[in-house]
Amino acid sequence: MKYSFEDFAPGRSFPLGPKTVTAEEIIEFAREFDPQPMHLSEEAGKASILGGLAASGWHTCGMLMRMTVDSYISKSDPQVGLGVDFVEWKKPVLAGDTLSGTSKVMDRRVSKSRPDRGVVKLRHELQNQHGETVCIVELNAMVATSAEAT
Numbered sequence: 084m085k086y087s088f089e090d091f092a093p094g095r096s097f098p099l100g101p102k103t104v105t106a107e108e109i110i111e112f113a114r115e116f117d118p119q120p121m122h123l124s125e126e127a128g129k130a131s132i133l134g135g136l137a138a139s140g141w142h143t144c145g146m147l148m149r150m151t152v153d154s155y156i157s158k159s160d161p162q163v164g165l166g167v168d169f170v171e172w173k174k175p176v177l178a179g180d181t182l183s184g185t186s187k188v189m190d191r192r193v194s195k196s197r198p199d200r201g202v203v204k205l206r207h208e209l210q211n212q213h214g215e216t217v218c219i220v221e222l223n224a225m226v227a228t229s230a231e232a233t
Contacts, residue, residue, distance in 0.1 A: 085158060085159065085160065086155055086158055086159035086160070086226075087159065087160060087226065087227055087228055087229040088191065088193070088200070088201035088203065088226045088227060088228045088229070089228065089229050090159070091188045091191050091201075091203045091226060092188060092191070093188050093189060093190055093191060094187070094188065095187070095188045096185045096186065096187045096188075097151075097154045097155045097185065097186045097187075098154060098183070098184075098185060099147070099150040099151065099154050099182075099183060099184040099185060099186060099207070099209065100150050100181070100182050100183030100184060100209070101181050101182065101183040102146055102149070102150060102181065102182045102183070103179070103180070103181045103182075104138055104146070104176055104177075104178060104179065104180050104181070104182065105178060105179075106125070106136055106178035106179075108142075109122060109136055109137070109138045109139075109142065109178055110122070110123055110124075110136075112138070112139060112141075112142040112145070113139055113142070116139065116141060116142070117139035117141055117142070119139070121133050121136070121137050122136070122137060122138065122139050122142075124136065125178070128177075133175040133177070134175065134177065135175070135177045135178065136177060136178040137175040137176060137177055137178075138175075138176040138177075138178075140170070140172040140218070142176075143172065143176050143182075143209070143217065143218050144170065144218070144220065146176075146182065146209075147184075147207055147209055147218060147220060150182075150184070150209075151186055151207065154186065155186070159226060160226060160227040162200055162224075162225040162226060162227055163224070163225050164222060164223075164224050164225075165202065165222070165223040165224060165225055166222065166223060167220060167221070167222045168204075168221045168222060168223065169219065169220065169221040170218075170219070170220050171218070171219045171220075172217070172218055173215075173216045173217055173218065173219065174211065174215050174216065174217045175217070176211065176217050176218075180211045180212060180217075181211065181212040182209050182210070182211060182217065183209070183210060184207065184208045184209035184210050185207070185208055186205050186206070186207045187205065187206045187207075187208075188203060188204070188205060189204040189205065189206050189221070190203075190204040191203045191204065193228070194225065197225075198228075199227065199228050200225050200226065200227055200228065201225070201226055201227075201228055202223055202224070202225055202226075203223065203224050203225075203226050204221070204222070204223050205221070205222055205223075205224065206219070206220070206221045207219065207220040207221075207222075
């Protein structure tokens, strides 16, 4: 199945995950992109307010992106991301956490300038294995209509 704009009806949800986060990937991402102590060692993480080796918020967003690709983006005809309206990191993502969640369609509209495309507003929420929300992201993306996707 290939999703088009028409499949992104307001209220529709797509499942995300699960994804277990390893210490090795937290450190690897941090070394490359966010080399702060709480992302590089368990000891520094425990000494911080995060309580342990914690993924960078940007790493969490990257994992969220991968989960959306695996869930539905790879099965649709996305054209382009139009921007992130909101990101909130609610709780730290620690080594060993298992993340899952949902992408929910909040709104959609056909593009005025490109009627063969539509703009979809999505809200992504990730929870850890305890059901605690760790990250919320709201964004807009352009998706081809079914006429364009064929």
